[in-house]
Amino acid sequence: MSEDILFERDNRVAIITINRADKMNSLDFAANDELVEAWREFNADDGLQVAVVTGAGGKSFCAGADLKTYTMDFANRPAPEFRSRYTNGLGIGGITRGMEIYKPIVAAINGFAISGGLELALAADIRFCSPNAEFALQDVKWGFHACDGGLIRLPQIVGHGNAMEIILSGERINAEHAMRIGLVNRIYPLDQLLQEARQYAQMLAKRAPLPQRFAKEVMKRSVGLPMEEALRMESRSFYDLGGTEDIAEGTASFREKRDANFQGK
Template identity: 70%
Template sequence: MTDIITEKHDNVTLIKINRPEKMNSLDFASNDEMVEAWKEFDRDDTARAAVVIGVGDKAFCAGADLKTYTINFAGRPAPEFRRRYTDGPGFAGITRNMDIGKPIVAAVNGFAISGGFELALACDLRFCTPNAEFALQDVKWGFHACDGGLIRLPRIVGYGNAMEIVLSGDRIGAEHALRIGLVNRIFPPEKLLDETMKYAAMLASRAPLAQRFAKDVMVRTAAMPLDEALKFESRSFYDLGQTEDIQEGTAAFREKREAIFHAR
């Protein structure tokens, strides 16, 4: 059985974590498969957006399979941990050292815990089911999040909300997550994947270079002073203005038709 299933639906790549018997937790081997899946998505010029989901209705991803990540359950990282995840692409492939400019949507069906939560945070948008639960439970066991949770969470939900989640280790439900801006939309379980794929298809129809440039601005200016950030945004817009896509977009607007973008 393949732990990571990749499907191509027109311009949308669907990545499935296929370890439901392990709550879709990732061991070293399945994590390496995720890394390759993301690299292939990034290389594929016809893939304009991605959706990631866990197989089954219990868990999106419950984080790391600790049997392979620790020594004798003592909490000490396995010898290859630093090489793979601190210096490498990070847990689940996109939490560190892999910058993908295309839209990525997490479809959270059930538990998104610790590393699984951090995978969802590394995505651009998060949709979930009413039974979804989110947590960084690390402080209950003597450590803290290490795959972007402490960095991305406050940027998404604000400092106070992030502190509550990080310092308590408690789970929050879907409605709470929606209220604080952690998730964008809630769908019934039977509609989650279809609705997320529809939304991803819409994203895939938009201007890919504009999306890439916009993501780059939002990520890179997060810690900049306002005046410096505004200049960076302006420079990005100027560079975007030199592309064929912006000419196609403005022509389509004048001609009252749908734009056809080629990422040039």
């Protein structure tokens, strides 16, 4: 990887940083492709259990696509390369569409999360932010709408009415508003945000990895299913955990009043 995307291993936690602070951590084609590879590396590495994604500097988490790096045709429509790489591909940031990762992902949102940057944050499972964070899907201001999960994930997270307000207006909301509607889980001072996210991720990495992944998969795949079918999926997932070594270790550690040593088996 180049210096645009940083990938750090901290025990069982991956720290993925968009390192383009001078461009508000927006993603050009090359940086987006590198971020895709970072997610693939995290997903394939059995030694990594949790990821934290953040942006460099103190102003921006991610401002979405770097619009200055692709050309527009005479009708002011995105060029074919943009459509093929983003709209028809894995989406911005690699996890917004088409890449199934059932390991926990925490977003540390250190400033602006705008358009594709917000969609990247929405694709995480847990979101922490700093007080200076601002959130928006500004696409309607420029003649289009969100296309990397914003229209789908945002209503699931903040509810239909709150999502409509954000999507149809294109206006920004601040950290307090985001916390109030459930868009973020916690707010930390900027100089403590990443450390708090890392500590939280380390805590998650001490939990049993298989039930984390099974639970996340059920929660993702059950959206929109009839209740009876969704409940069967949940029950089947729980049944499948019954044959794992980790459930035996977990119950033994409870009886023996000690910390569990999960192996993901």
